[in-house]
Amino acid sequence: MKHRPGSRVAAVAAAALIGISGIAAAQPQARNHGPHGHQGGGDFISAIAGLKTELNLNTSQQAMWDNAIAAGKAARDNARTERQKIRATLDAELAKAEPDLAAVAAAADGARNAGAMAHRQVRDAWLALYGTFTPDQKTVVKNALKDKLARVDAFRQKMRERHGS
Numbered sequence: 001m002k003h004r005p006g007s008r009v010a011a012v013a014a015a016a017l018i019g020i021s022g023i024a025a026a027q028p029q030a031r032n033h034g035p036h037g038h039q040g041g042g043d044f045i046s047a048i049a050g051l052k053t054e055l056n057l058n059t060s061q062q063a064m065w066d067n068a069i070a071a072g073k074a075a076r077d078n079a080r081t082e083r084q085k086i087r088a089t090l091d092a093e094l095a096k097a098e099p100d101l102a103a104v105a106a107a108a109d110g111a112r113n114a115g116a117m118a119h120r121q122v123r124d125a126w127l128a129l130y131g132t133f134t135p136d137q138k139t140v141v142k143n144a145l146k147d148k149l150a151r152v153d154a155f156r157q158k159m160r161e162r163h164g165s
Contacts, residue, residue, distance in 0.1 A: 082111035
């Protein structure tokens with residue numbers, strides 16, 4: 001079987017990009033998309049983040065809120081740095097006559113693990129904040145989550161009908 005000269009490089013690049021895309025999927029999702037965010041129905045972080053004005057936070061809760069927001073931003077910045085490291089590793093390996101895909105995979109695994117740990121830290125910061133909420137504040141969050149799930153279910157049903165499945 002005869003291979004084109006660029007086919008090996010393309011295969012290596014494709015494998016590395018698959019690894020990089022896995023990193024993006026593992027990154028924290030503590031973004032403030034508002035109450036009508038486009039993230040999955042199980043994403044309570046964006047639901048809470050979109051309710052700040054409705055929650056009437058006290059001073060202590062506001063400090064925890066600010067810390068959770070800062071943790072999310074730091075996690076995203078770290079994720080961006082990790083993706084750049086993976087890309088640098090990939091570029092370095094592709095510059096070699098025989099790229100070491102194990103090195104690229106190791107860099108991707110390290111970034112994925114770091115991303116998972118950062119995600120848990122951000123999630124835990126938001127859960128700690130939620131733990132301080134009054135029953136009324138928790139009701140606001142519960143209702144927002146129920147509304148979000150209803151919108152997700154309605155959208156899925158619409159897509160099923162549209163695509164006939």
